[in-house]
Amino acid sequence: MMENINQTSALSRLPILIFVAWRNIWRNPVRSTLTISALASGLIMVILYASLLEGMMRQMVRFATEISTSHIQVHRQAFIDDQDLYATLHWSYINEIEKNFPDIKISPRLYAAALASSTETSTGVLIKAVDPKRENRVTKMLEHVRHGTLNLGIADTTDKGIVRYNLVIGAQLAKNINVAPGEELVLVTQAADGSIGNALYRVAAILKPLEPNFDRMGVLMSIEAYQQLMYLENGFHELAIKANDANQLIEIQTAITDKFNQLSRQQPLDNMGGQAVVRNWRQLSPAVADLLEMSKALVYIVGFIIIGLASLGMLNTMLMAVHERTHEFGILLAIGMKRRWLLLMVLLESLFLSLVSAVVGSVLGLIVNNYFEEYGIDFSQSMPDGYDWAGMVFEPIMKGYLEPIDLLYACLMMIVVTMLASLIPSWQTVRLKPAEVMR
Secondary structure, three states, X not given: OHHHHHHHHHHHHHHHHHHHHHHHHOOOHHHHHHHHHHHHHHHHHHHHHHHHHHHHHHHHHHHHHHHOOOOEEEEEHHHHHHOOOOOOEOOHHHHHHHHHOOOOEEEEEEEEEEEEEOOOOEEEEEEEEEOHHHHHHHOOHHHOEEEXXXXXXXXXXXXXXXXXXXXXXXXXXXXHHOOOOOOEEEEEEEOOOOOEEEEEEEEEEEEOOXXXXXXXXXXXXXXXXXXXXXXXXXXXXXXXXXXXXXXXHHHHHHHHHHHHHHHHHHOOOOOOOOOEEEEEHHHHOHHHHHHHHHHHHHHHHHHHHHHHHHHHHHHHHHHHHHHHOHHHHHHHHHOXXXXXXXHHHHHHHHHHHHHHHHHHHHHHHHHHHHHHXXXXXXXXXXXXXXXXXXXXXXXXXEOOOOOHHHHHHHHHHHHHHHHHHOHHHHHHHHOOOHHHHOO
8 A cells, every 4th residue: 555655656746857857957048058959960960971871872772783783683604703705695595584574674795805996096995785775674874875876776888788886985985095976996806706806886975984994994885796796696695684673682583593594404505604693783792782781880880979979068068967956956855855856857857958959950950951862962063973982983963861760760879878978967966965965
């Protein structure tokens, strides 16, 4: 019976304690406002950092999947190991994959090394051959044109009936060999049959930077032009695959692997090139995948540091408040107030400061973040072609993207850290001795 009376008495005191704690934080409005401003500013910085980092990661994934790499790629093991020209997959595999997986989009690609010569200089290049119609369904690589008009078809035909094709080159390569759209380029290479392959091409367009290596060495042409140059018609080196649902890559990858194993038994590949290997974009770009894994941990680490520094203001505020009210606390203890209620009152004051800071910081952070999500940070004046980071080229405008869970975690982090910081001044109230502080 006595325990029930004590519990009822304790519950009746709690609303009063909450009211008193709320009034106490505004006894010195200037100091409380400065504390709230410091905590809210720290929260805004964490929100913006999380938003910009998430936006960068999403842009990185988009470039890795939508611009050039695609979601999944298939190669033979020898091509992965040393770019073996003869490690090809049968053309008949394409029809089988399209028939069994109608929801995905695929595009074959071929590669080779060559020597490119303009009227002024020569340099080594990497040839990449694609099917324009299929490639447009898989990636947006052919849309990234800086100068000229993208055309991988026939440029013209000579009087002797020799067909001359168009090709597209990387921006840095065009600068290095001083070639502009409409000018001619000669490619010389060793063809698949051992002969010297050479042909004259017309540069139809120059691409924007896609990735550093291709920008510096890349030559893009049609599969027909490639086959005329390389005399390689029995297969392709790479199959780029765009999944219908990016969240089911593992399931799609497993199904495609099983299908290629089946096709390899039905239409065996030669022994020299190895088996077909199916890899998703995370396996193709491990640096990007690692950065994605690190990004969330990085947000928490940086957020903890920023909030921790801002919480020093909370610690200072509560220490000053306890010091100024030491005599008041002594009187409360002398008239019978329990130490645990005194401790709870100080903790409630810290909680109210952190909650107000969370509301103010969240509102202001969302307002500022909306600007960055819509307009971003524009680097186009100093870096018109974007910037290179982790082996990928990013757009010159960095936009943010804030996930609701990041906002929630940031607020919870701030509340937890500030409450931990308030334990020091709160504990001082427990150690007060009424007889000493009331002198």
